[in-house]
C-alpha cells in the first residue's frame with residue numbers, strides 16, 4: 001500500500017504539479033504572528049494573575065503522566081490558533097496515514113510503522129498488504145525465549161559457562177535507545193548480569209567494555225539495522241578477534257555461535273559476518289533506526305529486564321499511541337507539546353529546547369532525544385524538495401537536574417537566550433532505593449518545582465531591593481523570569497512510564513514535522529561526512545593522496561601524520 005499522503009491545501013505552481021501552500025503563507029500562520037504582536041511582552045506573572053484558573057486548566061493527564069503546561073507563554077487564544085494551524089496543515093491526516101502504513105517517508109518510499117512494534121496481538125496493521133503484527137509478535141517470542149535462556153543461565157558459552165557480561169555493539173538508533181532505557185530501568189534489571197553498550201569507533205570504547213571481561217562468559221549483541229555501519233562492523237570484528245584469541249579458538253568452531261547474536265534487517269550481511277542466522281533477530285525497513293529500540297534492537301534491554309517487563313514497556317508505548325491516535329487535538333498531549341515547539345520556534349525565536357530530567361536514572365534520556373528529534377526534524381527542505389522559509393527542529397539538549405543547576409542554569413535564568421524547557425520528575429523514588437536515601441528524593445523534587453517557579457516568575461528589582469540588597473547589586477540579582485517550562489510528573493519511573501514518555505516525544509516530533517511539512521523519517525544529512533571519512537582514512541594511514549582535499553583539511557592531515565610519526 002503505497003498510497004501517497006494527501007498534501008495540505010495547495011497552490012498551483014504553474015508548472016503542472018500543485019505544491020503545498022508554504023506554511024508562512026497560510027492565514028493561520030499570519031494570524032499567529034498578529035497574535036504574537038498583540039501579546040507583546042506579556043509576562044507569566046500577569047498571565048497567572050489574570051486567570052486564577054490557569055494552573056488548574058492547563059494540565060493534562062494521560063496514562064500515568066501528569067503534564068502541567070501552565071508555565072508556557074500561551075493563552076487560550078494562542079492554543080486555539082495553534083490548533084487551527086494543525087488543522088490547516090492536516091497533521092491528523094498525516095498521522096492517520098502513518099498509522100495505517102502509507103509510505104509517508106517519501107524520499108525512501110517507506111512506511112513508518114514503529115507503532116506496530118507495540119501493537120497488541122490481534123491488531124491488524126498492514127505494510128504493502130501484509131499484516132505485520134504477527135511478525136512483530138513472532139520476533140518478540142524469539143527474543144523472550146533467548147532472554148529467558150540467558151537470564152536462567154541456561155545459555156552456555158563455548159566452555160560451558162553461563163553468560164555474565166552482555167556487550168551491545170551498535171551506534172545511533174542501535175545504541176542510544178537500549179543504552180538509555182537500560183540506564184533508566186536499572187532497578188528492574190537482573191543485577192547479576194553486567195551490561196555494556198559500545199558505540200564509538202574510538203577503540204577505547206570497546207577496550208573499556210572488555211578490560212575486565214572474561215571471553216568465556218561474554219556475549220555480544222551486534223545491533224545494526226543495515227549491518228554495514230562502519231563503526232559497528234569495525235567494533236564487532238575486533239570483538240570477534242578478542243573472543244577467538246581469548247578462547248584460543250579459530251573461526252569456524254561453535255565459539256561465534258555461542259557468543260554472538262545479531263539484530264538486523266540484513267540477513268546476507270549477518271551471514272557474511274559469520275553469525276549463525278538462527279541467532280539473528282530481525283526487524284524491518286519500516287522501522288526507522290531512531291524509532292527502533294522497542295523492536296529487536298532492544299534485545300539487550302530485554303535480557304536485562306526479562307520479557308514481562310519489556311512487554312510492560314511496550315504496553316506503555318501503546319497507551320500513548322492510542323491516545324495520540326484518538327484524543328481530540330485540544331486534549332492530545334503530543335499535539336500540545338508539538339505545537340508549543342512550533343510556537344516558540346516560529347514566533348518567539350527559540351533556537352533550542354532543554355529537556356531536564358530530575359532523575360539520575362534518566363541521565364541518557366536527553367542524548368536519546370537528540371537523535372530522535374534532531375535527526376528527524378533537522379531538515380531545511382519541504383516534503384516536495386522546496387526550501388523551508390521557517391525554523392524547523394530546535395537544538396535539543398540537557399542533563400539531569402540538579403547537576404545542570406550548578407552548571408548552565410545561570411544562562412537559563414539570567415542570560416539573553418530564550419530556551420523553553422521540559423522538567424521531568426517522578427513522585428516516588430526507585431523501588432529498591434534504600435530507606436536511608438529516600439528522604440533525598442524530596443530534596444531532588446523540591447529543586448524541580450523550585451526551578452520551574454524561579455524560571456517562570458523570577459524576582460523583580462523591587463523584591464530584591466526590599467531584601468536590603470545594595471542598589472548597585474540589584475540589577476545583578478534580579479531575575480526577569482518569563483522562561484517557559486512544561487512539567488511532566490509521573491508516579492514512578494517504571495517500564496510502562498518510560499514507554500509512555502518515549503512515545504510521547506516520538507509523536508511530538510511527528511506533529512512538528514507535519515506542521516513544518518518536512519519528512520521526519522529520512523536522514524540524508526548524515527551521509528556526506530561518512531563518505532568523506534572513507535576517503536580521508538587512507539590519507540591518514542597510508543599517506544594516500546586524496547584528490548580534491550581542501551587546504552585546511554590537507555594541512556590537518558599532514559600534521560596528524562607527523563604527530564603519529566609517519
Ligand SMILES: O=P(O)(O)OC[C@H]1O[C@H](O)[C@H](O)[C@@H](O)[C@@H]1O
Nearest residue numbers: 172173174224225226229289526
Ligand atoms: O543500525 P545501523 O544501520 O547500524 O545504523 C545506525 C545509525 O546510523 C546512521 O548514521 C543513521 O543516521 C542512524 O539513524 C542510525 O541509527
